[in-house]
Amino acid sequence: xxxxxxxxxxxxxxxxxxxxxxxxxxxxxxxDLEVRPGEFLAVLGPNGAGKTSFVRALLGRQPLSAGxxxxxxxxxxxxxxxxxxIPQQAALSAQAMLRARDLVQFGIDGHRFGPRRRTGPVRxxxxxxxxxxxxxxxxxxxxxxxxxxxxxxxxxxxxxxTDPSLLLCDEPLxxxxxxxxxxxxxxxxxxRRSHGTAVVFxxxxxxxxxxxxxxxxxxxxxxxxxxTPDEVLTSESLSRLxxxxxxxxRVRGRVVVAGAPDETxxxxxxxxxxxxxxxxx
Ligand SMILES: Nc1ncnc2c1ncn2[C@@H]1O[C@H](COP(=O)(O)OP(=O)(O)OP(=O)(O)O)[C@@H](O)[C@H]1O
Numbered sequence: 001x002x003x004x005x006x007x008x009x010x011x012x013x014x015x016x017x018x019x020x021x022x023x024x025x026x027x028x029x030x031x032d033l034e035v036r037p038g039e040f041l042a043v044l045g046p047n048g049a050g051k052t053s054f055v056r057a058l059l060g061r062q063p064l065s066a067g068x069x070x071x072x073x074x075x076x077x078x079x080x081x082x083x084x085x086i087p088q089q090a091a092l093s094a095q096a097m098l099r100a101r102d103l104v105q106f107g108i109d110g111h112r113f114g115p116r117r118r119t120g121p122v123r124x125x126x127x128x129x130x131x132x133x134x135x136x137x138x139x140x141x142x143x144x145x146x147x148x149x150x151x152x153x154x155x156x157x158x159x160x161x162t163d164p165s166l167l168l169c170d171e172p173l174x175x176x177x178x179x180x181x182x183x184x185x186x187x188x189x190x191x192r193r194s195h196g197t198a199v200v201f202x203x204x205x206x207x208x209x210x211x212x213x214x215x216x217x218x219x220x221x222x223x224x225x226x227x228t229p230d231e232v233l234t235s236e237s238l239s240r241l242x243x244x245x246x247x248x249x250r251v252r253g254r255v256v257v258a259g260a261p262d263e264t265x266x267x268x269x270x271x272x273x274x275x276x277x278x279x280x281x
Contacts, residue, residue, distance in 0.1 A: 135154050
């Protein structure tokens with residue numbers, strides 16, 4: 001396996017006492033975290049825990065309500081062209097007629113103003129990227145005619161087109177079968193190993209990235225845990241986080257979390273709603 005290039009110095013992401021709110025609603029707070037080059041951080045947690053908001057903060061699209069956040073040593077927006085982003089559910093309708101190679105080319109020159117360049121070097125770079133994500137065979141097929149897994153490969157190609165230092169993946173495995181999940185996670189893992197790209201990977205499920213994640217950020221109920229998967233994914237750690245008994249068991253190498261309340265069942269901005277035994281009253 002190719003070693004991860006390690007660079008000393010500036011972390012790719014640094015959060016200090018960071019909090020994020022929408023109006024009165026605080027989604028998470030007190031977050032201290034550094035992500036290093038080549039590190040794979042899995043961001044876990046139930047619906048509504050603030051995972052996508054975390055990604056939006058790293059993209060500079062959602063300001064913190066407290067604390068500081070730097071990406072590559074500066075404000076997130078300044079680092080935009082060094083960030084590759086695979087969004088949660090990219091709307092297909094606007095892109096359905098685009099070919100895979102068009103999307104990757106947007107990744108290359110989307111940051112620049114003026115007419116798009118269709119030079120030989122750009123075309124070659126697009127071909128290289130499509131090859132690297134195993135999408136050459138459908139380079140000229142409209143996205144609307146590709147399967148979910150094929151489209152996801154193209155989106156990874158688009159995100160990697162600018163040779164990013166940070167790759168933000170927001171649930172890139174949704175609706176993919178196990179084989180395709182594996183193909184996608186292997187692509188992302190290969191990238192961080194070969195180029196030292198830091199990966200922030202939002203997922204509902206730890207299992208597809210269990211062997212890959214160096215650390216986990218687990219968000220729930222306004223609180224969080226940060227640590228290695230073995231530190232965070234324990235009954236004790238998650239029970240403390242949720243404030244109720246949660247059981248984490250390992251079955252045939254898979255992590256199963258039982259008893260974790262659904263985050264959206266008791267929205268903190270509706271304090272009148274009480275949850276008892278998993279049922280709202
Ligand atoms: N623009 C917004 N304005 C107000 N509230 C928002 C906004 N975006 C998200 N929220 C709320 O903030 C909370 C966190 O949302 P977020 O999308 O970050 O959660 P998530 O963990 O990514 O959830 P999911 O797993 O369902 O995608 C939710 O309660 C959501 O309703």
